[in-house]
Amino acid sequence: xxxxxxxxxEPMDIAxxxxxxxxxxxxxxxxxxxxxxxxxxxxxxxxxxxxxNRISFSRLVQISRALRCRVTDLMDxxxxxxxxxxxxxxxxxxxxxxxxxxxLTAYEKLAPDVRSSLVNLVRTLTNQQADAAAKxxxxx
Numbered sequence: 379x380x381x382x383x384x385x386x387x388e389p390m391d392i393a394x395x396x397x398x399x400x401x402x403x404x405x406x407x408x409x410x411x412x413x414x415x416x417x418x419x420x421x422x423x424x425x426x427x428x429x430x431n432r433i434s435f436s437r438l439v440q441i442s443r444a445l446r447c448r449v450t451d452l453m454d455x456x457x458x459x460x461x462x463x464x465x466x467x468x469x470x471x472x473x474x475x476x477x478x479x480x481x482l483t484a485y486e487k488l489a490p491d492v493r494s495s496l497v498n499l500v501r502t503l504t505n506q507q508a509d510a511a512a513k514x515x516x517x518x
Contacts, residue, residue, distance in 0.1 A: 389471065392429030394438075396470035397452045399427040401445045403479060415444035428474065 387395075402412055409427075413420040416437065425431040426441075433441065442449045473479060485493060 387429035388432075391432050392474065393470040394433060394452065395427040395429040396473050397454075398423075398433070398441055398445070400470075400473065400479070401447055401452060402427075405445060407445065412441065412444050416440045 402409070409420040409423045413423045416423070417440075418437075422431065426433050426437075438449055438452065442452055445452075473482075485496070488496065
């Protein structure tokens with residue numbers, strides 16, 4: 379019997395999907411509306427946005443038209459030096475974290491001093507979490 383492989387999405391597919399999601403949300407379009415304009419299901423759009431399914435070039439053209447942008451606008455993440463590309467891919471991968479885009483949207487609306495306080499709070503919480511994990515590892 380053949381072994382089933384749990385294939386993980388390629389970083390470039392994740393990055394392109396994230397670029398589609400960001401553009402779609404920026405213009406206030408739902409997955410359902412994008413799917414309808416492209417002739418696919420909203421589940422297929424989810425798979426594209428998560429990088430689970432690769433986007434063919436012809437589908438990318440359809441998506442860019444529906445999103446009222448150029449194909450190259452969605453592919454800008456791949457331009458630049460290798461280090462910059464790696465950083466862009468890392469950022470887009472992190473944007474896939476559930477709630478990340480909503481958190482960033484709310485963060486943008488905060489006053490600068492509140493932003494600073496929030497960042498300090500999150501740093502404190504993550505440091506406490508890391509310390510607790512390190513202690514648990516030592517005790518294990």
